[in-house]
Amino acid sequence: MTINATPGVMCTPRFVRAFTWMACVAVSLGLACSPALAAKEPLPQVSPEGLELQKDTKARAVYLKPGATFDKYQKIKILDCYVEFAKDWQRDYNRDTVGLDGRVKDSDVERIKTELAAEFRKVFTEELTKNGGYEVVDTDGPDVLVLRPALVNLMVTAPDLMTAGMRRVVVDSAGQMTLYLELWDSASSTILARVMDPQADDGFGGRAQMASRATNERAAEIILRDWADRLRKHLDAVRGK
Numbered sequence: 001m002t003i004n005a006t007p008g009v010m011c012t013p014r015f016v017r018a019f020t021w022m023a024c025v026a027v028s029l030g031l032a033c034s035p036a037l038a039a040k041e042p043l044p045q046v047s048p049e050g051l052e053l054q055k056d057t058k059a060r061a062v063y064l065k066p067g068a069t070f071d072k073y074q075k076i077k078i079l080d081c082y083v084e085f086a087k088d089w090q091r092d093y094n095r096d097t098v099g100l101d102g103r104v105k106d107s108d109v110e111r112i113k114t115e116l117a118a119e120f121r122k123v124f125t126e127e128l129t130k131n132g133g134y135e136v137v138d139t140d141g142p143d144v145l146v147l148r149p150a151l152v153n154l155m156v157t158a159p160d161l162m163t164a165g166m167r168r169v170v171v172d173s174a175g176q177m178t179l180y181l182e183l184w185d186s187a188s189s190t191i192l193a194r195v196m197d198p199q200a201d202d203g204f205g206g207r208a209q210m211a212s213r214a215t216n217e218r219a220a221e222i223i224l225r226d227w228a229d230r231l232r233k234h235l236d237a238v239r240g241k
Contacts, residue, residue: 049191058230059179059197068192070183070238073145075135076128077186081120082150083113089155101161108161113154119217120149120224127228132236140186145235150180153198158211169211174219176200179227199223 043061045053051063094103124147128134137144154177158169178198184191201219203209 051194059195061196063194065192070235072143074143075137077137077144077146078121078124079146079148081117083117083154084152085109086153086155104159104161108159112159116151116220119220120151123221123224124228127225127232132232142187144186146184146186148182148184151177152180153178156216160213160216171209171211172203174201174216
């Protein structure tokens with residue numbers, strides 16, 4: 001996995017080590033699979049930066065800096081969302097596909113990643129501004145909270161390959177992905193929290209449906225809005241809203 005530096009928070013070797021550590025935790029717990037299949041092994045109580053594991057949270061894992069407070073943040077800065085497919089997803093998908101037209105090309109992978117990153121920014125911006133009343137900005141400051149997002153372990157059951165006609169595929173889930181979200185204080189470049197949460201699309205209550213570009217987009221939006229809603233509600237709660 002490649003981590004690129006992003007303006008606003010330095011991509012230090014310490015950050016890379018922490019991200020790699022969390023990725024190893026995800027793999028060891030089976031979070032690349034359906035959340036229902038995640039192993040029940042205990043998570044580490046403390047991260048490499050000293051963040052402490054929180055109990056009784058809706059997300060699979062939440063680590064928080066001791067003494068961290070969020071009530072002073074009036075503005076949010078959202079960094080570009082890093083997106084990565086599950087290991088060997090493209091190879092495995094193409095291996096099970098008959099015919100060249102139905103195979104996923106590298107250009108398809110990059111397009112899907114770009115579109116999903118854009119959808120992340122759109123959904124989180126809408127939730128935080130319209131429902132939370134926060135201002136989404138591009139600058140740093142003492143009242144600016146930085147979100148450093150990543151969507152990893154992405155698996156799409158029936159991707160839209162932009163061909164003449166999408167294959168008629170019936171699926172019971174559009175796919176799944178895992179959220180890595182770090183919250184940083186922009187003024188001090190200090191990490192305050194890290195969230196790791198896998199989610200899978202359950203379709204129409206787990207029933208099978210015909211896959212399409214629209215169903216894939218809708219499934220991604222539902223998952224992203226759930227994450228954005230939970231973040232907004234948490235920030236509202238600590239601000240007494």
